[in-house]
Amino acid sequence: MDTDGKADAGLLERSRRIKTAAELGLARSSRGRHWSRALLLRRRLLISKEETTTTTRAAVEVEKLGVEDEPEEKMLQARVRTLQRLVPGGEEIMEAERLFEETADYIEALQEQVSAMRALACLLHGFQRTRGGS
Amino acid sequence: MEKERFFGGGWKSAHAGLLPEVSAFAGDEHLPHSFVGFGWEQPVHGQEAHAQQLESALSSLVSSPSSNAPDGNDSVVIRELIGRLGSICNSGNVSPSSRCHSAHASYYSTPLSSPPKLNLAGADHQRQRMLVNQVAAAPFLADQGFAERAARFSCFGAAEAGQLSRVSSRQSLAKEVAASYAMMAGSSSSPEASSASEKLTAVVAEHNARKRKAAPKGKGKAAAPSSSSAMDPPEASPKIESFIDASKLCELIPLPQEENSDSKRCKAAEAGGADKDAPVKPKTEQNSSDDGNAKPPEPPKDYIHVRARRGQATDSHSLAERVRREKISERMKLLQDLVPGCNKVTGKAVMLDEIINYVQSLQRQVEFLSMKLATLDPQLEFDTETLLSKEMHQVHVPLPQQVLFPLDMATSAFSLAQLPLKLAENPPDSMFSSLQLPPIDHLANLWEDDLRYVVQTGFPQSQEAPFSSGALRAE
Numbered sequence: 001m002d003t004d005g006k007a008d009a010g011l012l013e014r015s016r017r018i019k020t021a022a023e024l025g026l027a028r029s030s031r032g033r034h035w036s037r038a039l040l041l042r043r044r045l046l047i048s049k050e051e052t053t054t055t056t057r058a059a060v061e062v063e064k065l066g067v068e069d070e071p072e073e074k075m076l077q078a079r080v081r082t083l084q085r086l087v088p089g090g091e092e093i094m095e096a097e098r099l100f101e102e103t104a105d106y107i108e109a110l111q112e113q114v115s116a117m118r119a120l121a122c123l124l125h126g127f128q129r130t131r132g133g134s
Numbered sequence: 135m136e137k138e139r140f141f142g143g144g145w146k147s148a149h150a151g152l153l154p155e156v157s158a159f160a161g162d163e164h165l166p167h168s169f170v171g172f173g174w175e176q177p178v179h180g181q182e183a184h185a186q187q188l189e190s191a192l193s194s195l196v197s198s199p200s201s202n203a204p205d206g207n208d209s210v211v212i213r214e215l216i217g218r219l220g221s222i223c224n225s226g227n228v229s230p231s232s233r234c235h236s237a238h239a240s241y242y243s244t245p246l247s248s249p250p251k252l253n254l255a256g257a258d259h260q261r262q263r264m265l266v267n268q269v270a271a272a273p274f275l276a277d278q279g280f281a282e283r284a285a286r287f288s289c290f291g292a293a294e295a296g297q298l299s300r301v302s303s304r305q306s307l308a309k310e311v312a313a314s315y316a317m318m319a320g321s322s323s324s325p326e327a328s329s330a331s332e333k334l335t336a337v338v339a340e341h342n343a344r345k346r347k348a349a350p351k352g353k354g355k356a357a358a359p360s361s362s363s364a365m366d367p368p369e370a371s372p373k374i375e376s377f378i379d380a381s382k383l384c385e386l387i388p389l390p391q392e393e394n395s396d397s398k399r400c401k402a403a404e405a406g407g408a409d410k411d412a413p414v415k416p417k418t419e420q421n422s423s424d425d426g427n428a429k430p431p432e433p434p435k436d437y438i439h440v441r442a443r444r445g446q447a448t449d450s451h452s453l454a455e456r457v458r459r460e461k462i463s464e465r466m467k468l469l470q471d472l473v474p475g476c477n478k479v480t481g482k483a484v485m486l487d488e489i490i491n492y493v494q495s496l497q498r499q500v501e502f503l504s505m506k507l508a509t510l511d512p513q514l515e516f517d518t519e520t521l522l523s524k525e526m527h528q529v530h531v532p533l534p535q536q537v538l539f540p541l542d543m544a545t546s547a548f549s550l551a552q553l554p555l556k557l558a559e560n561p562p563d564s565m566f567s568s569l570q571l572p573p574i575d576h577l578a579n580l581w582e583d584d585l586r587y588v589v590q591t592g593f594p595q596s597q598e599a600p601f602s603s604g605a606l607r608a609e
Contacts, residue, residue: 079486082490
């Protein structure tokens with residue numbers, strides 16, 4: 001197999017698949033969280049090549065009545081909305097408290113994912129070096 | 135390096151012989167990789183050359199969490215994986231390090247330690263390390279612990295958010311250990327494990343301070359019905375927020391699906407706690423709570439009694455509002471702990487900014503790493519359809535059946551690398567039911583099986599086929 005001979009598209013395709021699978025693993029490892037379910041749903045749809053309109057759902061307004069006054073409140077709301085978009089499935093979460101919970105869990109899972117993938121990359125790199133290339 | 139010397143010894147020594155070395159060696163924060171090194175003690179004689187590289191790689195990898203270019207060869211990544219996965223909290227954070235230690239050690243130690251060793255109530259680092267080392271005989275169970283830990287720890291951590299002091303957090307974690315231990319006992323159906331879990335919960339329960347209640351209480355309740363009775367007596371009036379958190383967390387976790395530990399825990403917690411906060415009705419109460427007017431107490435009644443503060447409105451709306459705000463700030467504190475460098479930042483807006491940046495950077499890292507992995511190993515193939523189909527078929531899947539995906543890749547990489555692919559031949563059930571490595575004639579198979587222990591956490595036999603085919607295809 002020579003992906004070297006192939007174009008970059010092959011590389012991109014593989015990396016995308018890797019990333020997809022990574023996300024699947026990530027989501028599955030944290031089964032039961034809202035974001036994991038949303039991630040699985042999103043990925044499943046993408047993998048199945050279904051062009052549905054699930055992503056066109058409008059972001060649910062997070063009503064966070066902070067203790068501050070109006071302009072700060074708006075700033076906070078904007079940030080919370082950004083966070084909603086970042087966390088998978090965050091757009092369906094209405095309460096700020098739930099959103100933060102999901103964010104915390106998602107962050108932890110992402111950290112694990114990153115470290116695992118990094119370690120794997122090091123491993124493969126080492127293998128390549130010992131074997132003198134794949 | 136001292137670590138290398140240790141690991142070199144570890145490679146050759148027997149399992150039991152490694153114990154004192156490990157406990158002696160373990161520093162303060164490198165708990166995970168001492169455990170991990172321990173897990174690999176089954177001698178892979180054919181890999182001696184690798185062993186040295188592994189050790190150096192592991193030590194450098196773990197000691198410098200941000201670097202991913204160790205000096206030696208990195209074939210020890212599985213060890214590092216375990217170490218990394220376990221040391222998530224340690225690598226990134228400062229404050230919850232002790233918490234993560236406890237959680238880490240507890241999850242590792244859950245299924246295998248004999249009952250007297252699981253006395254985590256005192257919960258100091260040294261003892262936890264010893265416990266971890268003793269557990270190392272079954273790395274796959276550690277992986278089980280991984281899979282559960284992510285969910286459970288986060289669940290737990292969120293519940294404990296605003297109220298943990300370091301000491302009491304350990305106690306709560308000890309309770310969490312009890313919960314997870316009982317869960318593991320249930321899943322692995324080992325009588326010693328269940329008795330140990332009960333004992334542990336009892337120990338933890340009596341060790342528990344007055345303050346720490348709702349989340350571990352809920353979890354402890356669900357952990358084992360017998361242990362719940364042990365948990366109940368020490369439970370004084372728990373704080374309102376933690377209790378709400380526990381129930382809310384349990385609502386988060388889907389009950390009907392798999393009978394994983396969370397659902398079990400939360401079912402029982404819900405049953406036990408439903409009476410307490412189902413109608414979250416704030417009510418002012420003149421109660422001589424332990425903490426004055428700061429936090430409301432939790433009498434065993436139908437309502438959540440919120441104590442009004444001095445000089446503040448006492449109508450139900452503002453009280454509910456205040457409770458809500460406190461919950462939100464708890465969550466934010468938890469997030470602050472997670473995100474590195476957020477401790478100095480004050481103010482919600484800036485903290486939110488930091489959180490957003492961090493999540494974005496993590497996602498970008500995942501993308502980058504996936505690209506890098508794609509370039510690194512052209513033979514790495516992933517049957518995403520299979521993964522997805524597995525996902526869709528896994529309706530009744532118990533908790534152990536979770537695979538951390540990158541470990542899948544590691545397995546296929548390993549199989550590619552050098553060893554005969556015996557994955558399909560070794561029935562996973564026998565491997566996982568027996569809490570030790572199966573007798574294998576071929577050393578390469580030992581390596582494979584170790585990998586399998588690390589990677590998989592109890593896929594049923596039926597689901598082995600797609601995985602092995604995926605791995606085979608990688609060749």
